[in-house]
Amino acid sequence: MAKTNETDLGRWVDKRLGQLASDRGWEPDATRALACFYEKRRARNIRNVACAALSITALWISLTAFPKSREIVRRLWAGSRIADIGQVSADVKTLKDGEGAPDFVLKDANGADLRLSAYRGKVVLLNFWATWCHGCALEVPWLVQFEKDYRDRGFTVIGVSMDADGWKSVKPFLAREKVNYPVVIGNQKVAAPYGLDAMPMTFLIGRDGKIAATSVGIIDRAACEHRIRELLASASR
Amino acid sequence: MEIVGAETPGLEPIAVSDASGFETMFRAQYARIARVIAGVIRDPARAEELTVEVFLKFWKSTAARGERAEGWLRKAAVRKAIDELRRRERRARYEGLFHFGKRTPTPEELRGVTEGQERVRAVLAAIDKRQAELLLLRNQGLSYSELASALDLNPVSIGTLLARGQRTFRKEYIRRYGKD
Numbered sequence: 001m002a003k004t005n006e007t008d009l010g011r012w013v014d015k016r017l018g019q020l021a022s023d024r025g026w027e028p029d030a031t032r033a034l035a036c037f038y039e040k041r042r043a044r045n046i047r048n049v050a051c052a053a054l055s056i057t058a059l060w061i062s063l064t065a066f067p068k069s070r071e072i073v074r075r076l077w078a079g080s081r082i083a084d085i086g087q088v089s090a091d092v093k094t095l096k097d098g099e100g101a102p103d104f105v106l107k108d109a110n111g112a113d114l115r116l117s118a119y120r121g122k123v124v125l126l127n128f129w130a131t132w133c134h135g136c137a138l139e140v141p142w143l144v145q146f147e148k149d150y151r152d153r154g155f156t157v158i159g160v161s162m163d164a165d166g167w168k169s170v171k172p173f174l175a176r177e178k179v180n181y182p183v184v185i186g187n188q189k190v191a192a193p194y195g196l197d198a199m200p201m202t203f204l205i206g207r208d209g210k211i212a213a214t215s216v217g218i219i220d221r222a223a224c225e226h227r228i229r230e231l232l233a234s235a236s237r
Numbered sequence: 238m239e240i241v242g243a244e245t246p247g248l249e250p251i252a253v254s255d256a257s258g259f260e261t262m263f264r265a266q267y268a269r270i271a272r273v274i275a276g277v278i279r280d281p282a283r284a285e286e287l288t289v290e291v292f293l294k295f296w297k298s299t300a301a302r303g304e305r306a307e308g309w310l311r312k313a314a315v316r317k318a319i320d321e322l323r324r325r326e327r328r329a330r331y332e333g334l335f336h337f338g339k340r341t342p343t344p345e346e347l348r349g350v351t352e353g354q355e356r357v358r359a360v361l362a363a364i365d366k367r368q369a370e371l372l373l374l375r376n377q378g379l380s381y382s383e384l385a386s387a388l389d390l391n392p393v394s395i396g397t398l399l400a401r402g403q404r405t406f407r408k409e410y411i412r413r414y415g416k417d
Contacts, residue, residue, distance in 0.1 A: 028271035
């Protein structure tokens with residue numbers, strides 16, 4: 001009995017599904033479709049190659065842009081065990097508040113030397129950034145305002161750009177954003193002692209040349225300004 | 238719907254190891270696969286586009302080669318067609334929800350569309366996707382073993398799944414349109 005019911009059910013469903021039919025007068029064009037197939041396949045191959053190239057480039061940049069990641073790659077390349085990689089954080093020096101800010105000499109936009117130690121006696125906001133870094137670009141107007149508000153009280157911002165193509169990207173950016181503080185093009189030799197492993201990275205340096213505060217990522221504008229005022233006030237007392 | 242049984246030419250294992258083999262297979266299978274899709278979605282132009290998509294997927298899939306190619310193509314075609322059907326149903330629902338202008342049917346859509354077909358399509362779009370696939374593939378004449386191979390199912394469970402799918406289909410059909 002159950003079998004009969006199932007057979008009836010099957011017939012009932014088949015009868016309805018049987019109503020579906022493509023247009024009898026329609027003849028699918030295999031030749032045109034094959035051409036379309038090859039065209040789409042070619043477009044997808046190009047897109048896949050482009051995506052792969054982009055991914056590899058992004059991976060390479062992220063692995064080599066910062067001291068810690070670069071050290072990990074170097075050690076893996078040299079055949080270190082995976083277990084030893086955890087030691088990298090301890091081995092790669094990172095600056096701590098209260099330590100002296102490592103000195104450097106870099107060229108500014110006019111080709112003149114900018115020496116950090118020449119700013120001893122001033123409160124310095126040292127900002128590592130790059131034009132392609134979205135967070136960095138967000139901070140720039142704030143830094144311009146800090147420079148404007150506190151320049152006369154013995155404060156300056158120094159921007160160290162880490163753009164690989166140097167002034168080619170940086171100069172138009174500075175003009176567009178009306179940057180009013182000195183900017184230099186950095187390099188890994190300068191960035192390494194600061195333990196630069198993310199951008200933006202910002203250091204507040206006291207008049208004594210020692211690190212007073214460090215910020216990795218976008219600064220807290222209000223907190224940063226408060227700290228600048230404190231440093232300016234304590235130094236003038 | 239066009240019944241494609243085991244006696245249909247082109248069901249022998251498809252050799253697609255080289256470009257010419259693929260082209261031969263493409264030409265042999267294209268019209269059949271396009272008709273499977275067109276039967277479900279009722280739009281020949283869109284069916285041709287989706288068929289090309291099916292073959293692009295086929296080209297990339299290593300699991301689709303050899304003896305399983307035919308079943309794989311049918312399964313992919315039915316799946317593509319059901320996805321399209323559900324996408325259209327969803328779109329129609331949202332358009333109704335947000336009071337967008339009602340889409341004008343294409344001439345292809347208007348031609349040869351019966352109320353019965355519309356009902357079947359609506360029910361197929363509403364029920365579980367796997368059940369709809371199973372019913373459509375079975376309706377095309379695939380045997381239990383071919384169904385099991387195409388859908389990666391245990392051949393022993395096909396009868397049960399099919400009966401369950403048929404019951405779901407009828408229940409949904411009657412819920413929507415009553416006992417016609």
